[in-house]
Amino acid sequence: MTGNNRHLVEVRNLSVEFHTQDGTVQAVRNVSWHIDRGETLAILGESGSGKSVSSSALMGLIDIPPGRITSGEVLYRGEDLLKASYERQRELNGSKIAMIFQDTLAALNPVYPVGWQVAETFRAHGVGHKEADSRALELLERVELPNARARFNDYPHQFSGGQRQRIMIAMAIALDPDLLIADEPTTALDVSVQARILRLLKDLQRERGMGLLMITHDLGIVEGLADRVAVMNGGEIVETGPVGQVFNAPEHAYTRNLLNAVPGRQGFPASAPSDERRDTLIAVRELSKGYPSSSRSPVVMALDRVSFTLARGETLGVVGESGSGKSTLARTLLGLEKASNGTASYKDRDMLQPTSSDRTVLQRQIQMVFQDPTASLNPRMTVEEIISEPWAIHREILPKKDWKGRVGDLLEQVGLSREHAQRYPHQFSGGQRQRIAIARALALQPEVIICDEAVSSLDVSVQAQIIALLKSLKDEHGLSYIFIAHDLPVVRSFADRVLVMRKGQIVEQGRTEDLFTNPQHPYTRELLQSDPVLGGPVAA
Amino acid sequence: MRGYIGSRMAHSAISMVGLVVLVFFLARLTGNPVDIYLPIEASAEARTAFSEAHGFDDPLIVQFWHFVRDLARLDFGMSLRQDRPVLDLVLAAFPTTLLLALCAMFIALVVAIVSGALAAQRPNGVLDRFVNVISLAGASLPNFWLAIVAVLVFAVGLRWLPTSGTGGFVHWILPVMVLSVRPCGLIAQVVRGSMISAMSSAYVKTARAKGVRRTTIIFVHALRNAMLPVITVAGDQATGMINGAVVVEVIFGLPGIGKLMIDSIQYRDFAMVQGGVIITAVAIFALNIAIDLSYALLDPRIRYS
Amino acid sequence: MSTIVTPGSRPNRSAVHRYLLLLWHDKFATAAVMFLLLVFFAALFGPALFESASNRINLLARNAPPLSFQHGWTFILGADSLGRSILLRLIVGAQNTMLLAASAVVCSLLVGSFLGFIAGYRNDWTSAVIMRVADVVMSFPSLLLALIVLYVLTPGIANVILVLAITRIPIYLRTTRAEVLEVRERTFVTAARIMGASPRRLIWRHIRPTVTPTLITIATLEFAFVMLSESSLSFLGLGIQPPAFTWGAMVAQGQSYLSTAWWVAFWPGVAITLTAMSLNLFANWLRIVGDPVQRWRLESRKKTS
Amino acid sequence: QDKSGDITIVLSSAVDVVEPCHMNSTGYIGQVLKANVVETLTRMDPATSEIKPNLATEWKQIDPQTWQIKLREGVKFQDGTDFNADAVVAALDRQFSPELQCRDTIRLFAKTTIEAKALDPHTVEIKTSAPMPLMPTTLSQIGMTAPGTSTTEATKSPVGTGPYTFTSWDPASNLVLTRFDGYWGDKPQVRQATYVWREEPALRASMVKVGEADLGLQIAPQDVDPQMDVGYLNADTSRIRIFMDKAPLDDVRIRKALNLAFDRSAFVGTIMSPDALPASQYMLPSVSGYDDSLKPWPYDPEQAKALVEEARADGVAVDTPIDLFGSQFMQANLDEMLQTLVQGWQEAGLNVQIRMVDKIQHSAMRRKPYPTDRGPTMVHELHDNTAGDAFFTMMVYYTSEGALSNISDPKLDAVLEEASVSTGDKRRSLFQQANRTIQQDVVPDIMLFHMVSYMRIGPRVSFKPDFTTGGQLELAAISLK
Numbered sequence A: 001m002t003g004n005n006r007h008l009v010e011v012r013n014l015s016v017e018f019h020t021q022d023g024t025v026q027a028v029r030n031v032s033w034h035i036d037r038g039e040t041l042a043i044l045g046e047s048g049s050g051k052s053v054s055s056s057a058l059m060g061l062i063d064i065p066p067g068r069i070t071s072g073e074v075l076y077r078g079e080d081l082l083k084a085s086y087e088r089q090r091e092l093n094g095s096k097i098a099m100i101f102q103d104t105l106a107a108l109n110p111v112y113p114v115g116w117q118v119a120e121t122f123r124a125h126g127v128g129h130k131e132a133d134s135r136a137l138e139l140l141e142r143v144e145l146p147n148a149r150a151r152f153n154d155y156p157h158q159f160s161g162g163q164r165q166r167i168m169i170a171m172a173i174a175l176d177p178d179l180l181i182a183d184e185p186t187t188a189l190d191v192s193v194q195a196r197i198l199r200l201l202k203d204l205q206r207e208r209g210m211g212l213l214m215i216t217h218d219l220g221i222v223e224g225l226a227d228r229v230a231v232m233n234g235g236e237i238v239e240t241g242p243v244g245q246v247f248n249a250p251e252h253a254y255t256r257n258l259l260n261a262v263p264g265r266q267g268f269p270a271s272a273p274s275d276e277r278r279d280t281l282i283a284v285r286e287l288s289k290g291y292p293s294s295s296r297s298p299v300v301m302a303l304d305r306v307s308f309t310l311a312r313g314e315t316l317g318v319v320g321e322s323g324s325g326k327s328t329l330a331r332t333l334l335g336l337e338k339a340s341n342g343t344a345s346y347k348d349r350d351m352l353q354p355t356s357s358d359r360t361v362l363q364r365q366i367q368m369v370f371q372d373p374t375a376s377l378n379p380r381m382t383v384e385e386i387i388s389e390p391w392a393i394h395r396e397i398l399p400k401k402d403w404k405g406r407v408g409d410l411l412e413q414v415g416l417s418r419e420h421a422q423r424y425p426h427q428f429s430g431g432q433r434q435r436i437a438i439a440r441a442l443a444l445q446p447e448v449i450i451c452d453e454a455v456s457s458l459d460v461s462v463q464a465q466i467i468a469l470l471k472s473l474k475d476e477h478g479l480s481y482i483f484i485a486h487d488l489p490v491v492r493s494f495a496d497r498v499l500v501m502r503k504g505q506i507v508e509q510g511r512t513e514d515l516f517t518n519p520q521h522p523y524t525r526e527l528l529q530s531d532p533v534l535g536g537p538v539a540a
Numbered sequence B: 001m002r003g004y005i006g007s008r009m010a011h012s013a014i015s016m017v018g019l020v021v022l023v024f025f026l027a028r029l030t031g032n033p034v035d036i037y038l039p040i041e042a043s044a045e046a047r048t049a050f051s052e053a054h055g056f057d058d059p060l061i062v063q064f065w066h067f068v069r070d071l072a073r074l075d076f077g078m079s080l081r082q083d084r085p086v087l088d089l090v091l092a093a094f095p096t097t098l099l100l101a102l103c104a105m106f107i108a109l110v111v112a113i114v115s116g117a118l119a120a121q122r123p124n125g126v127l128d129r130f131v132n133v134i135s136l137a138g139a140s141l142p143n144f145w146l147a148i149v150a151v152l153v154f155a156v157g158l159r160w161l162p163t164s165g166t167g168g169f170v171h172w173i174l175p176v177m178v179l180s181v182r183p184c185g186l187i188a189q190v191v192r193g194s195m196i197s198a199m200s201s202a203y204v205k206t207a208r209a210k211g212v213r214r215t216t217i218i219f220v221h222a223l224r225n226a227m228l229p230v231i232t233v234a235g236d237q238a239t240g241m242i243n244g245a246v247v248v249e250v251i252f253g254l255p256g257i258g259k260l261m262i263d264s265i266q267y268r269d270f271a272m273v274q275g276g277v278i279i280t281a282v283a284i285f286a287l288n289i290a291i292d293l294s295y296a297l298l299d300p301r302i303r304y305s
Numbered sequence C: 001m002s003t004i005v006t007p008g009s010r011p012n013r014s015a016v017h018r019y020l021l022l023l024w025h026d027k028f029a030t031a032a033v034m035f036l037l038l039v040f041f042a043a044l045f046g047p048a049l050f051e052s053a054s055n056r057i058n059l060l061a062r063n064a065p066p067l068s069f070q071h072g073w074t075f076i077l078g079a080d081s082l083g084r085s086i087l088l089r090l091i092v093g094a095q096n097t098m099l100l101a102a103s104a105v106v107c108s109l110l111v112g113s114f115l116g117f118i119a120g121y122r123n124d125w126t127s128a129v130i131m132r133v134a135d136v137v138m139s140f141p142s143l144l145l146a147l148i149v150l151y152v153l154t155p156g157i158a159n160v161i162l163v164l165a166i167t168r169i170p171i172y173l174r175t176t177r178a179e180v181l182e183v184r185e186r187t188f189v190t191a192a193r194i195m196g197a198s199p200r201r202l203i204w205r206h207i208r209p210t211v212t213p214t215l216i217t218i219a220t221l222e223f224a225f226v227m228l229s230e231s232s233l234s235f236l237g238l239g240i241q242p243p244a245f246t247w248g249a250m251v252a253q254g255q256s257y258l259s260t261a262w263w264v265a266f267w268p269g270v271a272i273t274l275t276a277m278s279l280n281l282f283a284n285w286l287r288i289v290g291d292p293v294q295r296w297r298l299e300s301r302k303k304t305s
Numbered sequence D: 001q002d003k004s005g006d007i008t009i010v011l012s013s014a015v016d017v018v019e020p021c022h023m024n025s026t027g028y029i030g031q032v033l034k035a036n037v038v039e040t041l042t043r044m045d046p047a048t049s050e051i052k053p054n055l056a057t058e059w060k061q062i063d064p065q066t067w068q069i070k071l072r073e074g075v076k077f078q079d080g081t082d083f084n085a086d087a088v089v090a091a092l093d094r095q096f097s098p099e100l101q102c103r104d105t106i107r108l109f110a111k112t113t114i115e116a117k118a119l120d121p122h123t124v125e126i127k128t129s130a131p132m133p134l135m136p137t138t139l140s141q142i143g144m145t146a147p148g149t150s151t152t153e154a155t156k157s158p159v160g161t162g163p164y165t166f167t168s169w170d171p172a173s174n175l176v177l178t179r180f181d182g183y184w185g186d187k188p189q190v191r192q193a194t195y196v197w198r199e200e201p202a203l204r205a206s207m208v209k210v211g212e213a214d215l216g217l218q219i220a221p222q223d224v225d226p227q228m229d230v231g232y233l234n235a236d237t238s239r240i241r242i243f244m245d246k247a248p249l250d251d252v253r254i255r256k257a258l259n260l261a262f263d264r265s266a267f268v269g270t271i272m273s274p275d276a277l278p279a280s281q282y283m284l285p286s287v288s289g290y291d292d293s294l295k296p297w298p299y300d301p302e303q304a305k306a307l308v309e310e311a312r313a314d315g316v317a318v319d320t321p322i323d324l325f326g327s328q329f330m331q332a333n334l335d336e337m338l339q340t341l342v343q344g345w346q347e348a349g350l351n352v353q354i355r356m357v358d359k360i361q362h363s364a365m366r367r368k369p370y371p372t373d374r375g376p377t378m379v380h381e382l383h384d385n386t387a388g389d390a391f392f393t394m395m396v397y398y399t400s401e402g403a404l405s406n407i408s409d410p411k412l413d414a415v416l417e418e419a420s421v422s423t424g425d426k427r428r429s430l431f432q433q434a435n436r437t438i439q440q441d442v443v444p445d446i447m448l449f450h451m452v453s454y455m456r457i458g459p460r461v462s463f464k465p466d467f468t469t470g471g472q473l474e475l476a477a478i479s480l481k
């Protein structure tokens, strides 16, 4: 290690391109940045602007081919990682440089218990089995995985999105790396957990002088955590500098745009004529769902006597603790999980055990955007095929000749371009995939869309665009949404009513305005308190 | 899990009944054993006497009733050809077959998994092409050809090993080798195929980011995800061997179930055929239950009710 | 959007052209396709052109070694034990061989995978019934099945295909089912299901593409196996009877000459292996072309800037 | 222990039955037991086909249905019991036990029954229900089992008077015989013989080659190494039987054409071994009743064609496809032989299709009652007459009554009937006459070859096989080097 080098990690002139069927995609162009010990660099930027790709390049994780690093060097304490041998790269990965991946479901090996996978980081770098296990357990407890000891041997698919994200984090911080790359590490975490996780990262940074590369779209986090910020757009860094400077006096037009789009700064939804009596679409009564206890873990009551209604044209925000049963609620309503108890009806049709004719209606009228967009897209289908699939299923909606045009329209509406239609899911960034999933849900023009963290990976400007789109659909076609999110400002700006969930129960529900201004339940208060934008320490 | 095994065994018992009934009645469509057991010159009287002595002149349903009645007492009947209890003969032959199958499958699996997994690291690369050609040749070489060439080379030419027969460990080397070639080729191909997809998964990237060794990534992370078709195909091959590695048993003079069954079928030794089928079916059913359970063990997302 | 697409270096070529180009980038697959075409034409025109020449017995040329031209150029691969040109017999035999093997493999593949999809997708009593029937088929001695078919039906090619197909159904069935069990749990299948996709669509559009490559790999390997096992049925009187013949029959005929005239069994063996290998290389190519995550392997090669 | 007197013999099929009353019908039983463990009252000299004394010292025919046999004295069974008249009676009676279904009995006696009784300790009288002029020959095929042998169950450890005791037997892998010290005759050189079996000819050849075995039976002609392998006529004669009931096979010209249309000598040394003999009659030349003057049909394609054309001109349906049935288990290279024949017939203008069938179907084709739903039919078959008298062939295959016959020719029947009850030269010449009629006039078959087998003999032993070797392999005849 050459001591004469100032920076812990320095990226110079990095360019990455991908080969695709239609030509070459330049994902990253001449990107340069650096991080010093104990410093936090935040990379902000539009979804698909090359944040994930440029950081994976550091760890040698880009598939070459089809990817190609066309220029640049990555210096870790003066050593060019792009030229390092495989074995050297392996030594550094995990121990000196670690990464929290964006898409947690795909990133965890589905066939191994999570504890085993966390412990593997230790084992890969020479720690014995016993010790690795005990340290892994310690870590899982540290990232607040509930019941960590009992759930040590559960498999990734048995955890909620936020829980998986914490498992990923545990894996990454296991060996106190010099540099931690955190790619959207908290998108699935509720604000209070998020705050504690961020504090954990900060502590580590302070104790060990860890450098932190934070990729996020959450400006609140950036403000609270980062020392410097780099803004990416279209594969390039358009602006960089200390946080305060960039946020207070943005130079680049894109940065300005971004800062203006932040939700929550614009007040409450103007549209909600909320007292008007509207017909009820979905009525849920006393819905419960327990997961049978596996070998060691106790029965998990993912839903505990949940009751609520959804009216036509209404947006129902669902917020709450990570792992509180929000996704389970969505899945149960769609019949993907068998409810243990309770009823749910859609326009007086039984949703839990529908007759086959009812099922057709339900499938036509209720759509869902999954929390894990990557997994929900068939890797062997082009985007065009994916988005037009609803029409192929429900032939009456759109004649085949119009599919292509309509797909293009939808792509543009969600902020992608028409040319993307021929690409495959793996060729997109996390946020782009999320938008493809949204486009697919919209394609069917259903009456209800259940969005499970549908906009969590989107940068604020695209987020704003999507929210605006959803709102306009609601106004024009009377769509209703069940909108599951952790991002309270977004919920506040979009939802008419809000449910707050905790440990499988609804602890509070009410009109958005009431709830946000006058929270009743202590948990709701805690939640609002922790939000960096709404009430947290870094509130503007 | 226990409930699953229980219901599987119950279902298998029903299949077993079906199998036995099928074998019993269908086998009797394939000609009269008299034509083999008596000299061709035998008079009509001698032929009738033979049929009577062995109960072939009873109505089929009566014969079946006798069979079932004896079976209930675990009496599988007597071999027409050898005039010994079927059960003794089958149980004497079965260990040979089982040992052959176990050894051959073990070797085949190890070699195939290692070579197939390594080949998949660079599809269409040099190693891949090499493994491809070898495994395909292995999967399409006739067994008898391999067996005879192996004897000519290793026993006659080099004199390293005995030509055939039973005895010590050395006697098993050639048959096991010969027997493992086809499953090895087949499994290597399947491993290669499903490993290619597994290696491009996101969790492989995670493992790389953790600094996991390449061999661990291949053989621990990717392989387990790729194992589903592999064990299915391996199971099919093992089933084939339990049914009898006929060529190998015949050529190397190993007294296994395959040879026994082939002879019994050719000699219309119905009691033997029935007994042999029951015993091999028990093994095959058990193997299939084990394989189905291993799906759930390999991939926790697969669960059986 | 933010990314830059360098304007397509690919003008709008037709799909056929594109696939040919993709094929061209895999030289092995190209060679394989050429060989398969060769076999195809041999199968199509061989019998018309050389039928009688290939059956002309000439005991003087018995077992003539390869590259001996004294009997004419057609004896370049040598002669069989009746002095017939091996080359011509390979060409003429292609038709029967392909007809038989291809039909048997395709039948068992189609039936097996169809049942496998049902069994894997439904996973209820239908699945249990299908799987237990498959168990029975796996445990039923294939020689006995052959004899039964022989006695119950009239001998003919269709019946060989029947026997070969039935005995090989379980491997496709079990492989398909195992894969389906896993794939149907994936989120994208769930996503399609809540969109209202019919089971048929789920299976065809979402599950099948993931399962097919494995099935094709197995099928290509089975091809060789079926070609060889067919000949073992013909001695029972089931199947193709002389003077008609297949490559498998040629191998079987050469079996007894292994130590004296290796070429009699060798060349047809090579033909079988090469065909299986070509099919397999072609299947590998298809696997890569069909997998968007892998396709670059065939695309990127054309522009090494 | 001294192993120098121990040898290993590799057979071509598993010894899974050792019941001596099948030993003349099932080759491997005879090869193991006959003259080794179990002896017969008389024996045939292979060189002359004459019947010689063995356990019997003399015999005479009292009247057409009564024979008197004098037994050798001082003989003991391997279990220690005395060999005497009572033992012989027991052994003969056992042969007729209904539970045993003795194949030898079925073949040798057909419907004839016998009654044996002891006249004195060393004389036995046998009364037969019908005249049996060939009693001495018949007795050369009946094994004398010890009186203690079960008469209701096939024995699994036969006891006889022979020079070897049945020591151990694992039906799955091997069988061992050990020299019997109380043997009445000369002490043989071989101390112990282990029999193993391999079905694959190349394996048997290899085993002798590498020294794992000393004798290898049934070496395939193509594997023959003249240094080690000895060929011998194995008593089998192959032919194609013609079912003379359907056109065009009911026309003698066609049957002659079938015989003329191929070159028997071209097979010899190619598909058939170089030592195989083209056959003119369905028995070996050593059999009494064989006619030396008869030659195999010549190769005359022109005449064959002419005969076919002549028949065609007379309105015979010569183009009707003829089915030729064969079964692979009968003989090696059968496929090749039949294909070559078919090509010859095709050139002569006849349309023959090969139909390979399973063992049972083949048997069912060959014996009466014949299947009725068939077209013009021919069957390939083998027959061995090791008893040395034409009777054992002619009555079954060529009389109207014969179980395996397709002929109904009263004149021929009369000749054969007379021959069967005659003795001496008259008997021989009547059979010869019948053979001539059959080959020249009736033409009920296409006679092919007297078949040859090869035995591989290892360097430690010497042995000279002959046509009886297929049915008996006398260990005493093996000498050690």
Ligand SMILES: Nc1ncnc2c1ncn2[C@@H]1O[C@H](COP(=O)(O)OP(=O)(O)OP(=O)(O)O)[C@@H](O)[C@H]1O
Binding pocket: A018, A019, A020, A025, A026, A027, A045, A046, A047, A048, A049, A050, A051, A052, A053, A054, A102, A426, A427, A428, A429, A430, A431, A432, A457, A458, A459, C002, C003
């Ligand atoms: N394998 C690939 N083939 C082609 N294009 C790719 C591939 N992987 C990524 N890209 C493209 O590269 C660009 C950068 O992707 P990247 O994942 O770095 O985006 P990101 O900035 O992380 O976005 P997000 O915030 O949505 O995660 C995207 O436009 C994406 O479409």
Ligand SMILES: Nc1ncnc2c1ncn2[C@@H]1O[C@H](COP(=O)(O)OP(=O)(O)OP(=O)(O)O)[C@@H](O)[C@H]1O
Binding pocket: A157, A158, A159, A160, A161, A162, A163, A188, A189, A190, A291, A292, A300, A301, A302, A321, A322, A323, A324, A325, A326, A327, A328, A329, A371
């Ligand atoms: N298959 C399963 N087996 C056992 N437990 C499960 C399973 N799936 C989910 N759980 C548990 O059920 C609880 C609720 O999970 P759910 O996914 O609904 O949470 P969530 O509210 O969506 O959380 P997040 O915001 O983190 O996505 C969690 O504690 C989770 O660990």
Ligand SMILES: [Mg+2]
Binding pocket: A051, A052, A053, A102, A183, A429, A430, A431
């Ligand atoms: Mg990203």
Ligand SMILES: [Mg+2]
Binding pocket: A160, A161, A162, A326, A327, A328, A371, A452
């Ligand atoms: Mg969730």
